[in-house]
Amino acid sequence: MSKGLPKRSEDYSLWYNELVKRADLAENSPVRGCMVIKPYGYSIWEKMQAELDRMFKETGHTNAYFPLFIPKSYLSKEASHVEGFAKECAVVTHYRLKNSDDGRGVIVDPEAKLEEELIVRPTSETVIWSTYKNWIQSYRDLPLLVNQWANVVRWEMRTRLFLRTAEFLWQEGHTAHASKEEAIEETVQMMNVYATFAENFMALPVVRGIKSANERFAGAEDTYCIEALMQDGKALQAGTSHFLGQNFAKAFDVKFATKEGGLEYVWGTSWGASTRLMGALIMAHSDDNGLVLPPKLAPIQVVIVPIYKGDEELERISVKAKEIMASLRAKGISVQFDNRDTHKPGWKFAEYELKGVPLRIAMGPRDLENNTVEIARRDTLTKESVNLSEISIDKYVSDLLEEIQRNIFQKAFEFRENMTTEADTWQEFEDLLENKGGFVSAHWDGTTETEERIKELTKATIRCIPIDRKEESGSCILTGKPSTGRVLFARAY
Amino acid sequence: MSKGLPKRSEDYSLWYNELVKRADLAENSPVRGCMVIKPYGYSIWEKMQAELDRMFKETGHTNAYFPLFIPKSYLSKEASHVEGFAKECAVVTHYRLKNSDDGRGVIVDPEAKLEEELIVRPTSETVIWSTYKNWIQSYRDLPLLVNQWANVVRWEMRTRLFLRTAEFLWQEGHTAHASKEEAIEETVQMMNVYATFAENFMALPVVRGIKSANERFAGAEDTYCIEALMQDGKALQAGTSHFLGQNFAKAFDVKFATKEGGLEYVWGTSWGASTRLMGALIMAHSDDNGLVLPPKLAPIQVVIVPIYKGDEELERISVKAKEIMASLRAKGISVQFDNRDTHKPGWKFAEYELKGVPLRIAMGPRDLENNTVEIARRDTLTKESVNLSEISIDKYVSDLLEEIQRNIFQKAFEFRENMTTEADTWQEFEDLLENKGGFVSAHWDGTTETEERIKELTKATIRCIPIDRKEESGSCILTGKPSTGRVLFARAY
CATH class of the missing domain: 3.30.930.10 (Bira Bifunctional Protein; Domain 2)
Known part of the structure; x- marks a missing residue:
């Protein structure tokens, strides 16, 4: 990096x-x-x-x-x-290359034209x-x-x-x-x-x-x-x-x-x-430090990073790290021990943050003495020292991974809730799209013309008519015509 | 069928x-x-x-x-x-279709030509x-x-x-x-x-x-x-x-x-x-009845076919079949219970033979009385009646599946051994290829010319120089020139 x-x-x-x-x-x-x-x-x-x-x-x-x-x-x-896809089709017209006669190298062989082109x-x-x-x-x-x-x-x-x-x-x-x-x-x-x-x-x-x-x-x-x-x-x-x-x-x-x-x-x-x-x-x-991966989709769920000076310290840490790895793997947790001597711990910390590894376990000589490890969460960027005599590490880590999975969802859920706003006037609607973003829940008269006009004016499209929307009579945000329920507008990828 | x-x-x-x-x-x-x-x-x-x-x-x-x-x-x-692949390449030259001006329907848009063609x-x-x-x-x-x-x-x-x-x-x-x-x-x-x-x-x-x-x-x-x-x-x-x-x-x-x-x-x-x-x-x-699948690659390893008249018999057989299924599944065996009433048992037997299901278990009312099932092997087309009080069905079936896997390999291995023959004269070589087939192990002088000539004369190619071939001096089957070991010839797919 x-x-x-x-x-x-x-x-x-x-x-x-x-x-x-x-x-x-x-x-x-x-x-x-x-x-x-x-x-x-x-x-x-x-x-x-x-x-x-x-x-x-x-x-x-x-x-x-x-x-x-x-x-x-x-x-x-x-x-x-065909109307929907014709304009973006890659078309195969020939099935062979040949050497050109004039030294240009390999060219499409004009004689190998397909009878019917293939999409x-x-x-x-x-x-x-x-x-x-x-x-x-x-x-x-x-x-x-x-x-x-x-x-x-x-x-x-x-x-x-x-x-x-x-x-x-x-x-x-x-x-x-x-x-x-x-x-x-x-x-x-x-x-x-x-x-x-x-x-x-x-x-x-x-x-x-x-x-x-x-x-x-x-x-x-x-x-x-x-x-x-x-x-x-x-x-x-x-x-x-x-x-x-x-x-x-x-x-x-x-x-x-x-x-x-x-x-x-x-x-x-x-x-x-x-x-x-x-x-x-x-x-x-994800955040400004890199990826944040939910544990259930993370290829590496836990990384163990040794903090050491010299081979003897690494050796002692490795013994402990391998014990921990074995007990986590037995629980189906994917764990990696990064004992590369080509990179310093600080570099590794940043690297695994960038890669979104949900949990990082660091172990130094002091940890060995105290029978502790330092556990850092990627989602909250918080750290804690854990005494291995007081917990069972496999259960502790697997509970924590579940907690992280829940927390990541919860954070996204709250964000989505905060970013879903009702608009009842055109002014509100435009303001929300321009200054806040997110989903804007509004009435629409049900016509394609209105939808297209709204898109021209605001770049927002109807993302969907929610399955669970309530019946609610109102007037279209643009035309004022009657509507029986709100739809979700947003600018979209 | x-x-x-x-x-x-x-x-x-x-x-x-x-x-x-x-x-x-x-x-x-x-x-x-x-x-x-x-x-x-x-x-x-x-x-x-x-x-x-x-x-x-x-x-x-x-x-x-x-x-x-x-x-x-x-x-x-x-x-x-490029020499090896140019003659068999599908080439993309355009990226869009359009409606033709003369009513021929959708055509390749000539204006959407790629700057560089893609293979x-x-x-x-x-x-x-x-x-x-x-x-x-x-x-x-x-x-x-x-x-x-x-x-x-x-x-x-x-x-x-x-x-x-x-x-x-x-x-x-x-x-x-x-x-x-x-x-x-x-x-x-x-x-x-x-x-x-x-x-x-x-x-x-x-x-x-x-x-x-x-x-x-x-x-x-x-x-x-x-x-x-x-x-x-x-x-x-x-x-x-x-x-x-x-x-x-x-x-x-x-x-x-x-x-x-x-x-x-x-x-x-x-x-x-x-x-x-x-x-x-x-x-x-596979054989003249259909596929023969090794159990390790068979999507369905065991099929249970009930033989019954009327709903009441089917009901009683189903209870037993479901017990057997549960115990096989617990052992990781993939098993299917075919209780369709649209097809007769004889049709089902032929169908699962065609599909190469390694084991078929048939159960009728008599089997229920005697606590037996009939087990048929796809590889040998043999059947036996098995008393469920005398065996543990999950172990029995899983042992049998392993036995079938071994047997299928063994049969193919013996076939291959019988069909691998040494030839020391051109006459023998041609005879073997024409009348027996299989691998013919013979000396070759190591040149591409000879290999190509042999291919022209017999349609056989050198399949490989076996990794474990023994050093053996001899004379090329075609040219008589010296060789240090045999290679495998065959006609090939």
């Missing part, structure tokens, strides 16, 4: 970019808009994947894999779908529903509950590590059902799975809601979502679950024989969460 | 293709050469991934993720590398070494031990499910070292990891060896491999590990400051195994 991070209060955006790079999470690649996810960043993503995958399987889904490429004509089959998948509804046509004949084949972990490409002009990249990693669930009710139930269930994951593992409080028509997925009848709030007061969509109605079934002619002997179009859902969650995790909890 | 599989003895290739489709492992996608890996097939691949990933981590590697796209100019930086990665050495240049400054940054799970694309003209597809899934390890010795040690270690995985999990005996120059990876100094034998006597390369020397370090100018204060090029390795392993697994063990 050369010098400290930029401060959040001075330049939140620069702070984020620098943190992502310095904490070894990700970096830009030589290919415009594509990122390299570095080993430390990827190990956090792997922990997210493992938990989500477990939750998907517990709700009856299995994984499969569909092709990276989609024939151009497939994309066009669902009208609003690199921006999402897989089309190729999957074209496959489902062969998999589904009767009600016995339903429900079909499939998920895929994959890379997708959306050619974005302005990119940011994790938040918006041309290629990103994600999972996309694609399910098929015999009835509308069942498909909606699945859509809601998966929104709830995402919310549970965000709250219990990412320590990230989220609002569950439905998107307005304007923000809906291209090809969906309804988009359910979870929305989180970042420390700069901007919202971030952290997962979406789409009720597709019969749109893709109709586009790809997927019908099933009903129990009663009829023939009907299948009902569909799709739902996804991506490496964008990494951006949300970083921005929600 | 409509009718039985084709027989291996009549048409091995058709048997394979049909088995892959009927056992729900994979199917061809609408995109030429790309496959859909179906849920059952993918669940086997997930088990393979989990074991390999564990073994990679145990040997000190971490996962990361590098971009799907590679700038065309990068591919050209290592001369033999869809066929393998990632180039993009990874261009990144390593920034990651490696000094000996302290080495070794760098990184793996990636990813999809890659090689535009193949003739494809077969799992064995050769335009897109496939794989892992690719890319490591960087301070010395030649350490890099070679890593290369050998990873070949051994693959061999251990193949033998212990896939129940697939493999020969460890080194490739001849002709079969070497484009850009490597040496390619180590594991070679397996399929039931039709053809060989299949099941994993490769490459010693890259300093080739990619030189191509991408990756140098490190040595401990002694010098500046040297870094030494590299790369190693990969792919969904091709699925093809190997299927072809090595």
Whole structure:
């Protein structure tokens, strides 16, 4: 580490970019808009994947894999779908390189042009529903509950590590059902799975809601979502679950024989969460010293740093440290002993703070004499000396990790509560967005025109119509027309 | 299931293709050469991934993720590398679609042409070494031990499910070292990891060896491999590990400051195994009734099928079945109770045979009376009635699963031994390849010319120079020139 991070209060955006790079999470690649996810960043993503995958399987889904490429004509089959994605598609047109005749080196071989161009998948509804046509004949084949972990490409002009990249990693669930009710139930269930994951593992409080028509997925009848709030007061969509109605079934002619002997179009859902969650995790909890990771997603939960002069002291500390490591590991806690002699303790302290390791245990010769260790919490940046004769270290640490997980959530929750404000006049609404940020809860007349006008005027969009909103009659913040309940506005990532 | 599989003895290739489709492992996608890996097939691949990933981590590697796209100019930086891959590259030339002016629908937008065309990665050495240049400054940054799970694309003209597809899934390890010795040690270690995985999990005996120059990876100094034998006597390369020397370090100018204060090029390795392993697994063990899966990779290890008339019998059998399930699950055995009333027991028996479930437990009313169950082994197709008062079912089943794992390996091992033959004359050599197949162990003069000539004459290639071959002087099977040891020839997938 050369010098400290930029401060959040001075330049939140620069702070984020620098943190992502310095904490070894990700970096830009030589290919415009594509990122390299570095080993430390990827190990956090792997922990997210493992938990989500477990939750998907517990709700009856299995994984499969569909092709990276989609024939151009497939994309066009669902009208609003192609409209939503055509402008950001990477297109494969040739399949071979050759040496140029004029010494320019390797060039695309013009003779190896594809008959039909291929799209690199921006999402897989089309190729999957074209496959489902062969998999589904009767009600016995339903429900079909499939998920895929994959890379997708959306050619974005302005990119940011994790938040918006041309290629990103994600999972996309694609399910098929015999009835509308069942498909909606699945859509809601998966929104709830995402919310549970965000709250219990990412320590990230989220609002569950439905998107307005304007923000809906291209090809969906309804988009359910979870929305989180970042420390700069901007919202971030952290997962979406789409009720597709019969749109893709109709586009790809997927019908099933009903129990009663009829023939009907299948009902569909799709739902996804991506490496964008990494951006949300970083921005929600981290501080000016670096990452703050919830223990449940931290690749290293505890680091032990020896403070010593000379080999003999290190040797004695190591014996004790290894005892502690063994007892923590037996409890399933991931712990690392950093006995590198290439770096000083102070450097290591800063490094593990930057990397967001939830607990640091320091041990020096005095600690050995007194049978103590110094335990430092990353979330609160507090330290305490603990006497090992008075506690059982494995229980102490595991309780503390749980306490940290709760505390990180609680802090984010209180922030979100403080940053959610009702506005009843246009003046209040503009003021809040300009001077406070966060979620602004306000009445809206339900039209796309008004929503778009509000976006033009304030850069705020409707993040969602909360699932649990109360019925409340009021007047639209912009037009004064009647409304039956508030929606959440915010500027968003 | 409509009718039985084709027989291996009549048409091995058709048997394979049909088995892959009927056992729900994979199917061809609408995109030429790309496959859909179906849920059952993918669940086997997930088990393979989990074991390999564990073994990679145990040997000190971490996962990361590098971009799907590679700038065309990068591919050209290592001369033999571009030669090896240029002819099978999918090329992205544009990044947007638009509606055509003449009503043809959606077309590639000619104005959205990329300044530099992008290659869809066929393998990632180039993009990874261009990144390593920034990651490696000094000996302290080495070794760098990184793996990636990813999809890659090689535009193949003739494809077969799992064995050769335009897109496939794989892992690719890319490591960087301070010395030649350490890099070679890593290369050998990873070949051994693959061999251990193949033998212990896939129940697939493999020969460890080194490739001849002709079969070497484009850009490597040496390619180590594991070679397996399929039931039709053809060989299949099941994993490769490459010693890259300093080739990619030189191509991408990756140098490190040595401990002694010098500046040297870094030494590299790369190693990969792919969904091709699925093809190997299927072809090595399966029979005319369907898949035979080694228990360690079987998604369902035990299936319980009730044999009943009416709800009351099913109810009584279910109680007992659930007891058995609970005790098997407590031992970590994956077990499924198939109480569907839509299919008859005979249909289910055939279905689970087709799917390769290692053990089937059948229970009827007579079994309930006698406190017995019927246990059928998939590998031997034998059945026995077992009295539950005389055994502990969890221990019995878990011992049996281990026995099956051993037996499947043993059978494949004996087959391989019987199908490995020495040839000392050209006549013998040709006869063996034509009439017996398998590995033919023979002397070779060490030249590429001879190897190529032998391939032209017999379609056999040198699969490898076995690691453990004995020194033995002899004369080349084709030219009669001197040789110091035998190599393994075979026709191969």
